[in-house]
Amino acid sequence: MSQEPLIRLTDVSKVYHLESGDFTALDHVSLDIQENEFVAIMGPSGSGKSTMMNHLGILDVPTAGALYIDGKDVAKLTALERTHMRRDMIGYIFQKFYLIPLLTAYENVEYPLILKYKKRDTTGKAAEMLTAVGIDEHMSAHRPNQLSGGQQQRVAIARALINEPRILLCDEPTGNLDRKTGFQIMDILINLHKHGKTVILVTHDPKIAEYAHRIIELEDGRIVGS
């Protein structure tokens, strides 16, 4: 008997009702992702990669079909339960970093801990995490706009990891970085995968996709290769 997948999409469709007519972003997609897999999702613009990531990140729910994460049907969860699942199970790494501009690097990393434990971090975990991704104490006092792209992405990774999520969703994590920094970030992701994280990566770059153990190709909202 095979192991229950960490993520399961069963015949998932997502239809957006636009003024110009209905647009199907995901078309009867079925997919299993096991715990500790390293999956790359590739495809041209408009192929449904972002919609897929939004679903995997529980930011959206399917129009039809079912999405299970850790055995739970996401559509049947309340909004608050989905929020808590995002906070506790999933770490997000975005192409544009999406750090909170009003907070320092340290506070950005501390923030998910505050969300989870409803108090400021006094354990030093946030500082440790920043050190682990290569941000020193001096840098951690800076606001995001005072950091380079690579430094911002390291902070974003530290933020994504602070609550020890089981799934890491990476949306073009190297897209805004130079090639060298990009590979440094990928080394961090590979290391995290080695430590048991399930990494799901969206990329246009075949070189980056090569790091993954499985590549899922999307086209017009359908899986055309896996």
Added chain:
Amino acid sequence: MMDIFFDLSVRSVRLNFLRSLLASIGIVIGVVAISSMGMLGTNMQLSVKDQLSANVNTVMISSDVVKIRTTANVSTTSSGIDKSTLNDIESSAGQNQVIPIHRTSTQFTIGSTDGRGSIYGLDPNDIPKFLTVDQGSLTKGGSDVLVGATIASNFNLNVGSRIKIGPSNTANRPVVRVAGILTARGIASDGVNADTAIIVPDLWYTDHYGDKDVYDQVNVIVQNVDTISDVESAIDKKVNRNTQIVRISDASSRLTSITATLGTITTFIMAIGGISLVVAAVSIFNVMMMSVKERVQEIGILLSIGTEKGEVRRMFLYEAIILGLIGAIVGGICSFVIGYSVVNAMLGNTTYFFRPESLIYIPYGMVIGVVVCIISGMYPAWMASNMDPIDALRSE
């Protein structure tokens, strides 16, 4: 350590300092308007209340029937309290002092200046029971009279001055001599407005105006103010036993009525002041909406990484509260200064300004200012918390 959401709100306010400051100034103006108007109204009420409270132990009795009398073959109508009614009042008033009062209005001449005022006819023995002499002495009878403080001041009267009583075109007008000048009474709640009156002995009054044994008003000065309603009902039972002969009232009912009226006026002027708070509320609402619109992507980030809707709402409400608190605190301080100046300018004294019932309007105004800000921030906060994180993240 500070709540992270409060911290975010503080930083947002700092980031948009000028905009936040301008919005808070609206609240400052609103708080000052409400507090100052409230304090002014209360000071007016307290002032009037204190003046009226001086005679709160007096029951006023006036005739409630009109009698037709014939004097010098001419029928006239008048209302008065006759001797038998006065006897009834005296017998039912117990140990309390009963003061029958004659009253009319007249023209008079002082030197070459004509004037008009009230003339009260009182038993000289009754005068010191409720009036005090500032200069000179009490009248002992005859044509010695007392004059009110306002008349004395307006006509430059001194002890010994002469006053011709009656219209200036009348021949052989009686002349009275000022024996004393009364202390100013202000608003008299016992119906004797002595400041603008001439107080003459009752015999002089009846000699010149008739009406012997018929009084325009009878005052009963009650020794123990707690028994005032018992005294009133005793008089009512005795005098009005068959028909309504006299109307009985006391200063406390007038006091209640006047303070209620002033209270209504205070509420009204505070409501006018409140309009500025409505304007401020619109300004706060606008600032909050701008803050939400400018931070759409940030809201998207917060929601996507697991911030609860309630926490996002809290963050924006904190921002509104901060604006409100800044406005309320500055407004409170300004209210103290401006309120003091307004009360001083309008009433001429600040005796009552530091009373708790006056100063309470400062915290009232401050609380209203903060509440207005919270209400103004509710919709923007709700809007922020209900954003779709995907759409919010996409916005630039």
